[in-house]
Amino acid sequence: MSDKHLIVEGLSIEFGGQSVVRNVSFTLAPGKTLALVGESGSGKSVTARSLIGLAGAGARVTARTLSYGGQDLLALSERGWRGLRGKGIGFVLQDALVSLDPLRPVGKEILEVLKTHNWGDRRSRRERVIELLEKVGVPEPELRARQRPDQLSGGLRQRALIASALAMSPGLVIADEPTTALDATVQAQILQVLQEIKARGDSLLIISHDLAVVAQLADEVLVLRHGVVVEQGPMQQVLRNPRHPYTQALLDAVPAEHARGTRLSPQGSAQAVAPRPAADSPVLLKATGLGKRYTAPDQQPRQVVDDVSFELRAGRTLGIVGESGSGKTTVARIVLGLLEPDAGQVQFLGHAWSGVGADRVLEKDRRLHRRDISVIYQDPLSSFDPRWSIGQILADALDVAGVSASQQPARISELLEQVRLPADLATRRPLQLSGGQRQRVAIARAIASNPKVIICDEPVSALDVSVQAQVLDLLADLQAALGLAYLFISHDLGVIRHVSDQVLVMRHGKVVESAPVDVLFENPQHAYTQRLLGAVPRLPGAGSELVVPPLEAESTAWLFDESQLWKIAI
Amino acid sequence: MSQIKAVNPQHERWAQLGRRAVWRLAGGVLVLWAVATLTFFALRLIPGDPVLAILGGQSANPTPETIAEATREYGLDKPLAVQYGLYLGRLVQGDLGVSYSQHLPVTKVLAEQSWATLQLTFTSLLLAWLLVLLLTVLTAGRRRWVSNLASLAETLSAALPHFWIGILLLAVFAFGLRWFPPAGSDGWRTLVLPSLALAIPLAGFIAQVTRESLEFTLEQPFVLTARTRGLSETAVRFKHALRHAVLPGISLSGWAIGALISGAVVIEVIFSRKGLGRQLYQAVQAQDLPLTIGISLAVAAVYVLANIVVDLLYLWVDPRQQGKTA
Missing domain, CATH: 3.40.50.300 (P-loop containing nucleotide triphosphate hydrolases)
Structure with missing residues (x-):
């Protein structure tokens, strides 16, 4: 070899x-x-x-x-x-949920490699599958081998995918974005598995x-x-x-290495964006003791959000960080008034916005203030009607905001200029734009009604790092110019550190730690926060070695997809 | 799911499929009841006196005494609600009554005629799937002109009506080449032309859906993964892509059973085959109430059963669906 x-x-x-x-x-x-x-x-x-x-x-x-x-x-x-x-040559693709056949148990996928290359006999092949799963750190390999990718957590199925690439002990392994879309702690574990390949003398x-x-x-x-x-x-x-x-x-463009208020993208001036408003600006959004429970597919109740409280002040950014299934998106939906909580209440601009029982707020009472809160999603493409032009998409948002048809063209050009897009883009359709351009259109739509608060749900998670940098800079400029408050949700600690004033760390639906951004990152109190921070890979010279969290942290993690629970709730 | 249950996933799957089947069967009984009720009342709304139908029509010229006797004998003098109640009562005991026109128990007519129609429909369905798989697996995602040509053939055959294909097949293969008999219902040779006539349009229809889904599947990352393992193109298609690609077609097959049975009415007449389709056609014309209801119930039962089978088959092919629906 x-x-x-x-x-x-x-x-x-x-x-x-x-x-x-x-x-x-x-x-x-x-x-x-x-x-x-x-x-x-x-x-x-x-x-x-x-x-x-x-x-x-x-x-x-x-x-x-x-x-x-x-x-x-x-x-x-x-x-x-x-x-x-x-x-x-073994090949590992990104995102095992779609890179492994979703209809077959993962063990069968590994078996297939051995069978294709006529390795061993029926019995030895089965043993080899278990051995391979063990080698990449999958606990209970006999059980896992019989499960499908959708029944495994992100980390376990990525390991299974790697195991299938290692089945014939290839001398060279090619891994195409093997950790993209994984949570920080899971990413650290996968990096360790890859390091072991290297340590064995393979390329x-x-x-x-x-x-x-x-x-x-x-x-x-x-x-x-x-x-x-x-x-x-x-x-x-x-x-x-x-x-x-x-x-x-x-x-x-890597946000983790840059303090708040500095620019990430080379375009434009290099100086800091406008100073932040004081920490005692008026409270716009106040959530108290929010709770939400779902019945999971296995008929077990799940407390997806448990006693979550926070305040969002004018012109400030509250970051919510957590791994998949931590309940952060459910919090966003409750705050947007799209989902009724089971416990607690939300106040928006001093009015009751959402609550339980006697405090329940009807949609018609919310409608008056709907234009004051808007949202930006991770994937703008699926939140646009693909048949509409960008102009129509923005005009629709302006209709809702009460802008008359005669004033709309001027306002559309103004919005496009604010998000630094050329005016002739208005005639194009979402599919004709790049990912960064689409996210800019989503931002333009969000600011169309002159809102006071924008909920940003993983707004840069699907973007390349340099595009992400430009979008984060744009959000910072708009915040300074328009006095916006952001509720910024992300699984990326670097992004959260860069944008937030105050940070909420969520796990299993609970807030495990809440602190001003510098305090949280310099001196994390909770063990989970420490583990999360330790798992973030850093550039050379930026500090300590990667800390690989123990496997226990992930294998006991909840295995659900909030988007699925959303369907059940309906 | 914090602890993945330590049960054998295989056993769990069978148990879930079983529960699902029981639920669907219960739903099927409701459907049959609805069919019986609808047909019962719909036939009463048709103008014409059922007693005359029983006694052989206007031309038989029955005396008023005979009419009165027949009315009493068949319970037609009682109020409609009572007739309906009596009818349902007999139905539950498996008694479908006596055919007015054939003077035979309906169950006997069904027993004699059902097999031929079932044979025809299921042969057609199998044949249709065979054509679909051949056409799509061989041509989807290949050279552009190959898949375009195949796609055109699918559209064309989906657009052709059964009776037209039936007559064409008769003209060419029965009267022209004399390879197959033009009529009758004995032996497999009589089955070939009628089931082809039913299968071709259906195959065109299912193949269009299957092709699109196969082409989509072949672009998926897991297919690329399969290729990186050294699988051949044929293995990739049969072991991975096909299973995903047949899903929409399986859903359509439930509907197709219904379409095939209604298609069988025409085809059985054209090819002079015995079967439920032809009987139904005659029974409606003769206003033969018990026979019409009996055949409708039998067809509905087949349809309900076929849909349960399709439903379970779908779950078997795509186990991800289990547990999502109650």
């Missing part, structure tokens, strides 16, 4: 005459890890897929050299490729847009932009002393 070098020289990939990757070269030695870094559309995924002959239908792959373990990959027949895939090729993740694993980093390598070198050198401005911009 010691001579299994991956050699790539002058790799170019075209789709229908259009070049997506140009002249990429690298060598990966056994026991080493190479990271391909770049944003969506940089060509990093297609580069990785071309290494196993799956660049896609219509792709034209050319290279001076493309070889693995002395075997010329360019000369491989389809049959030859099939012999290499899974056996010589690892990791694809990521997250430089902090890359810093945990890589020996060498290759930064791709628009299909071209802009920087390439040892990890420490690239991340500490980047030579190319694009690498620098990527590093700058």
Whole structure:
């Protein structure tokens, strides 16, 4: 296994005459890890897929050299490729919920690799599946092997996916965004599993847009932009002393490393945004003792939100951080008046907004103040009508806000300008926009009614890091200009640290800690907060080693998806 | 789900499927009751005296005494509500009455005729699925012109009416080439043409849905994962993609049973086959109340049963649906 070098020289990939990757070269030695870094559309995924002959239908792959373990990959027949895939090279995709067959138990998926390459017999294959699951740290492997991806937590199913890639002990593992969309503590555990692959002397090729993740694993980093390598070198050198401005911009865009009130994106002036209002500005939104209970699919009641209280003051940002299933989205829905709580009450602008029993508030009484509160979601695409133009989407919001039809065109141009979008975008449809542009339109829609409070539910979680930086900067500018208060929900501690004045840490529906942002991050009191902070990967030089939380923390975590419970509640 | 229950998932699945089946059967009984009631009252609304129908129509020229006797004998002098009550009472005991036109117990007519129709419908359904799988697995997501051509063929066959295909098949394969008999209901050879006539439009319809869903599935990340394991294209399609792709088609199959039975009415007449379709056609014309209700009930029962089977099949193929619905 010691001579299994991956050699790539002058790799170019075209789709229908259009070049997506140009002249990429690298060598990966056994026991080493190479990271391909770049944003969506940089060509990093297609580069990785071309290494196993799956660049896609219509792709034209050319290279001076493309070889693995002395075997010329360019000369491989389809049959030859099939012999290499899974056996010589393992491949791990992002998000095991969709990257594992959702209708089959995970054990069967691992079994399939062994069967395809004629490994062992029926009995030894079954034993091997259990052994593999154990190796990647899955507790109770016999039971888990019989469960489907949707019955496993995010961490367990990602481990199962990795186990399937490791089944034939390949000398090279390619992992395409293996930790994206995972909670911080789960991400730390998966990074540890990947580190073990490296420690065994196998090669690892990791694809990521997250430089902090890359810093945990890589020996060498290759930064791709628009299909071209802009920087390439040892990890420490690239991340500490980047030579190319694009690498620098990527590093700058990581919010965790930047204090509140500083800019993340290179565009515009580098100086701090406007000063924050004092901590004693008037209270706009006050929640007291909120509770919500659902009946889960297994007929068991679940206390999804339990005794949650907070205050949101004018012009300030309250961050709510927690992992999936912590109840943060349910809190947002109650505050928006879309979901009735089982306990507690909400006051908005000094009026009763939501409550239980005698305090129950009817929708017709809320309607008067609806325009004062709005919302931005994670995925704006699904919250827009795809048949409407951007102009129509904004006009609809203005209708609700009571703006007359004759004034709407002027106001639409004004809104687009406020979110820094060109005015001619008004005639386009959501599908024709980029992810960052869509989120800007969502922000424009949210501010259309001149609200006082905006609920931001994971508004940047689906965006590339540099786009995320621009959107966070925009939100900060709008807050200063319009005096908005944000209730900012995120699972990303870096983002929460960057935007918040006050932070609420939620777990299993309860608030475990609530403190001003600096206090919370400098001196976390609760063990869970400490564990959460310890699990965040950092850039080199930014401090301590990654702390991998014990597995117990996750395997006992609640296994549910709040969006599912929402359906049950209806 | 904080502790995933330590029961065997396999046993749990069977238990859930069983519970589901019992619930659906109970619902099915309600459906049958509704069918019996609707047909009973709908036939009373048709103009014409049922007594005349019993006695062989206007031409039989019955005497007033005979009419009065028949009216009493068949209980037609009692109020409608009483007749309905008596009817339901007999129905529960499995007595469907005596056919006015054939003077035979309805159950006997059903026993004689059902098998032929069931044979026809289920052969057609199987044939339709065979065509669907062949057409879609072989052509979906292949070269553009291949899948475009197949897609065109599907649209075309979905648009053709049963009776037209039936007559065409008769003309070519029965009268022209003389490969298959043009009429009758004995032996598998008589089954080929009529079930093809029913299967072709249905296959076109289900294949359109299945193709779209197969093409969608082949783009999913888990299919890419399967390919990274070294699976061949055929294995990817049969082991992973197909299971997802047939789901909408399975849902449609429940509906298709109903469409096939109503299609069988026409096809049985064209191919002079015995069967429920032809009997129903004649019974309605003769205003034969017991036979019409009997056949309607039998058809409804098959439809209800088929839908329960489809429902369970769907759950079997997509276990994620279990536990989501009560």
